[in-house]
Amino acid sequence: MTPEELSELIASQLTAAVAEGAITIEGDLPVIKVERPRSREHGDWATNVAMQLAKRAGVKPRDLAELLASRLEATEGIVSAEVAGPGFLNIRLSAASAGELARTILTKGADYGRSDVNAGKTVNLEYVSANPTGPIHIGGARWAAVGDSLARVLSFTGAHVVREYYFNDHGNQIDHFSSSLLARAKGREVPADGYGGQYIEDIANRVIAICEESGEPDPRTLPDDEAQEVFRKHGVELMFGEIKESLHGFRSDFDVYFHEQDLHNSGAVTAAIERLREQGQLFEDGGALWLRSTDFGDDKDRVIIKSDGETAYFAGDIAYYLDKRGRGADQCVYMLGADHHGYIGRMYAMARAFGDTAGAGGNMEILIGQLVNLVRNGEAVRMSKRAGTVVTMEDLVEAVGVDAARYSLVRASVDTTLELDLNLVESHTSENPVYYVQYAHARTCSVAQNALQHGVRREDGFTPEALELPDSELLGALARFPDIAAQAAALREPHRVARYLEELAGAYHTWYGKARVTPRADEEVTNLHRTRLWINDAARQVLANGLDLLGVAAPEKM
Template sequence: MTPAELSLALSAVLAQAVADGALPLQVSDLPAVVTVDRPRSREHGDWATNVAMQLAKKAGLAPRAVAEILAARIAAVPGVATADVAGPGFLNITLETAAAGELARTIVEAGTTYGRTQVLAGERINLEFVSANPTGPLHIGSVRWAAVGDSLARMLEASGAQVTREYYFNDAGSQIDRFARSLLARAKGQDAPEDGYGGQYIAEIADQVILDATTAGEPDPLTLPDAQAQEVFRVRGVDLMFAEIKAKLSAFRVQFDVYFHEDALHESGAVDRAVARLRELGHIFEADGATWLRTTDFGDDKDRVIVKSDGEAAYIAGDLAYYLDKRERGFNRVVIMLGADHHGYIGRMMAMCAAFGDTPWVNLEILIGQMVNLVKGGVPMKMSKRAGTIVTIDDLVDAVGVDAARYSLARSSADQSIDLDLDLLARATNENPVYYVQYAHARTVNVGRNALELGVRREDGFDPSLLDHVSESTLLAKLGELGRVIAQAAELREPHRVARYLEELAGAYHKWYDQRRVSPFGDEEVTDVHRTRLWLNDATRTVLANGLELLGVSAPERM
């Protein structure tokens, strides 16, 4: 019996108890889904639910009285061994050995679909992440969002949501101008402007701009007047830098569905449409020759200028247009991932959301990621050879590879600063979390390979009642949690939950491996014990592979 099946059984028991009058409730009072969790102590059973405490007030009964009504009924469900009331009204449920063991076959037969749910079905989510300006290589903060954002997108999809991964391409503004001036200066052999960009990559791009122009039969940009030359370096330089960013992200197993250009907002009239919409809603006013949005009506600390007195659009004007554009494209949830330096940005964005008549933190969510520090030899890395002043995606991937990089960045809550020990992540030891999980998967493959060579085949027999050792019940219980963990990670926007779950699962598997043999020893005859354990081994392999795929990490067959 899977946790989902037990949840359905509890829902059926509740509905029957209401129908026959044992519970003085209406069917509409019952939860759509009854949540079951693993008790902290195995002595308390396989699964527990607090649904009795949730319903007690509506029923006008003590929580324990509700739990007693449910316990007698759920205990009669096939596959349930016992149901006991504990504490203020918890219901602890122990499954029969065969019912618990049946999960192994369920997982193997489900394969790559195991763990997927439809809890977010109907949600259309626009997930914007990374969105680094094309003025330099991806720095380590953006790389963290690449790992976390892509993993979150995978988990949202595994929970039934329709997700569009979007990259906001900032191809306008002062930073792009500084980038172009830096390229031109470097091409001329001059020092970078005081507010410009340095690093070897600037020289590489400047040289490539000149080479591309001459190859195409165009004038050498350095022979043009400075204004024209700077425009050439801006257009070609941005294209080259963004092409590199795309290539690096692709190698990092991150693909976007939409690359949205900032220029499009202004060229399409989207800014004017957004201002017009807000004016219709009564939130726009004129003062000091400028156009303002009255965001203080929605909790902001001050009203915001949208169009300056000189007619130039303020930065927030693009935000207004971009948010409205996403909503008009049919997304009911807009999720934006921003760096730690954008924390002060939240108030105005939520006020903007409310001004459009939407609900902050429902239609619009903003996730703030904290800093990442790379440590090597016990010393923090401060700069990159190529970028000059920042640590980049290449510094991390070159040191530990894509798997370790993605896993290590996604395994901690994004709102916490983290230090990544590159020496640890390069080690093939159990202290390295990604190695620990990948090794567990490789071990399951090796166990299956050895079993096959010795004549153990799953299809020849399966008796779930034989999975009666404590290490087997522990492993089965952990396997049964995948769907719940994925759904929680998706709903809470916390993909690190899947990584931590995989580490716990790997630990449970390693302990089971140490205590139970799948292959016969010596002249021992192959029996259903071996075959049934092979089902459990292969179920573990399935869950580890499914979980690693959600993190964008490979599941190696040999290590």
């Protein structure tokens, strides 16, 4: 019996009690949640539904819990239902009922844990969005891992997710980038506000080669203003291509690559400003045009058009949000770096000015990620071989591989600074979380292969009533996966999947030490062996499903 099936059983018993006149409950029943009790001595599952409904039923919580307990105990598959404390209900399943979960998992396969809690929602998820002026730094790598994992989790729970990358290619940073390329090409020092690192010289040389191959003039022979435009044209495209290639290698692909410049070229910025003007949300002061953002929770009003007639950067943000909503996004989730924390107030105010909701679960939601610090041999890793001033995603992948990099970046909450010990992440020990989880999956594959060699086959029998306590412990861990996936989606916290997988791996390793799938040399194959193979394979499926949500491989051998 799965937690969902138990919830449905409790609901059906409450509905029956109402129909029979045993109790009266006004209104619809809430979603009934069952959870694993902190101590397994209290049973397999617990619910506080009696405490939730007692007031509406006009009875004491314990009395309602006693009524429900008596009805549940008369149900097949329930061994006991005991009332505890002010009205908690602790439920113990029969071994057969608990063991049926293995069959459910293997029947559903890759769909086990999938739900429709977010069905009908279109979520535009924007992450990374690094300027096309250099390789993705380690902070961007964290967003690439977390953002892609969150997209997978949201899709797994029924949402239609649009992965989006926003290129900030309108503004001074592109000027600084192209002037840096020009300086390197002509053998000069990079300007103080420019970009350093070997990659600048590499791209400058590639631009020169492109011009040579296409018959264009060598930009080094052109006046600086003309040469800089050549380096801007080709350099940004080359950098853009490198970023895409790096993200693809990191298993973080996007559905939409949106260029900021397009907002200005298309007139979307002007249209957005006019819409706010028509709604009466703008005012003029000091020759500038302002948004009344303080009316919507911001700490101060914001300039939209500066006194010199130039649009402020915020104007592009307004147009971009409207564009996302116009493309059908019900929720626009922005994943931004730690330096954008002060940005939340103005963005939420802007969304509210359009009549939308902002904050968790709203039309606009902003997640702020903290920094990543790399450590090797107890010392901070600060410099990149290629970028010079920062550590890049490529540096991390080169050091530990894609699987370890992604898993390590996802497993911590993004609102905390992450200190990543490269020595630990590279190690093949149980102290390394990614190795611990992947090894659990590989072990399930080894057990299954060994079982086959000893004549233990699932199709020869499934007798869940023969299961014992160690089996129940592992089954309880497997049953939690659907709820974990739903929580990760609702809270925008894919790290919950990683931490769950570590707990599941621990439960599996413990089970492996206590429960035999293959018979000893002097034993015959029994139904218990066969049924435990079902449990082993169910664990393999859930580990694989969870790792897939994180974009991490589930190896068969290690």
